[in-house]
Amino acid sequence: MRSAVYTSTFRQAVRPRRLPTQSSHFASSTTETAQKKAQDALGSAQKTAEKLWESSKTFLGPLGERAGTMLGSYRQPVVYNLSVARELLKQVYVAERLQPPTDLAVLRNAYSTLWSRASSPAYWRGILNSGEWAKVGIYAVEAYGIFKIGEILGRRSLVGYNVQ
Numbered sequence: 421m422r423s424a425v426y427t428s429t430f431r432q433a434v435r436p437r438r439l440p441t442q443s444s445h446f447a448s449s450t451t452e453t454a455q456k457k458a459q460d461a462l463g464s465a466q467k468t469a470e471k472l473w474e475s476s477k478t479f480l481g482p483l484g485e486r487a488g489t490m491l492g493s494y495r496q497p498v499v500y501n502l503s504v505a506r507e508l509l510k511q512v513y514v515a516e517r518l519q520p521p522t523d524l525a526v527l528r529n530a531y532s533t534l535w536s537r538a539s540s541p542a543y544w545r546g547i548l549n550s551g552e553w554a555k556v557g558i559y560a561v562e563a564y565g566i567f568k569i570g571e572i573l574g575r576r577s578l579v580g581y582n583v584q
Contacts, residue, residue, distance in 0.1 A: 469503035
């Protein structure tokens with residue numbers, strides 16, 4: 421008797437539960453709605469991209485027209501990819517509940533904390549003693565790598581500047 425009670429309790433605990441918002445639709449209907457949403461998002465992104473392109477041409481004037489002719493047939497894919505990236509960043513911004521700092525004191529506090537830690541020998545001794553130095557080293561290498569990639573992109577050359 422005792423094992424039967426435990427077994428039924430275990431089965432109830434292990435059984436997957438449906439949330440009230442979940443419904444028992446077939447997988448095809450959810451796939452179809454997802455495809456419809458994707459198509460709507462694609463159409464919206466294309467319309468927004470075209471509006472953005474037209475407004476940039478009018479804002480930049482002849483320079484915008486020149487940039488458009490330089491891109492040639494790549495103009496539409498570039499504009500589309502930029503608009504998709506913008507929409508993706510919007511979704512991440514909303515999902516992560518990101519927001520810019522509303523007070524200058526918050527920024528000042530963050531940078532003063534960073535500066536005080538970076539200039540304090542006691543902080544560096546604590547990192548060495550606790551073993552956090554490996555994580556800090558990896559962060560430093562990542563920051564240096566990102567800096568070097570930016571330099572390479574800025575120069576438009578892997579090694580040195582193109583001097584001609």
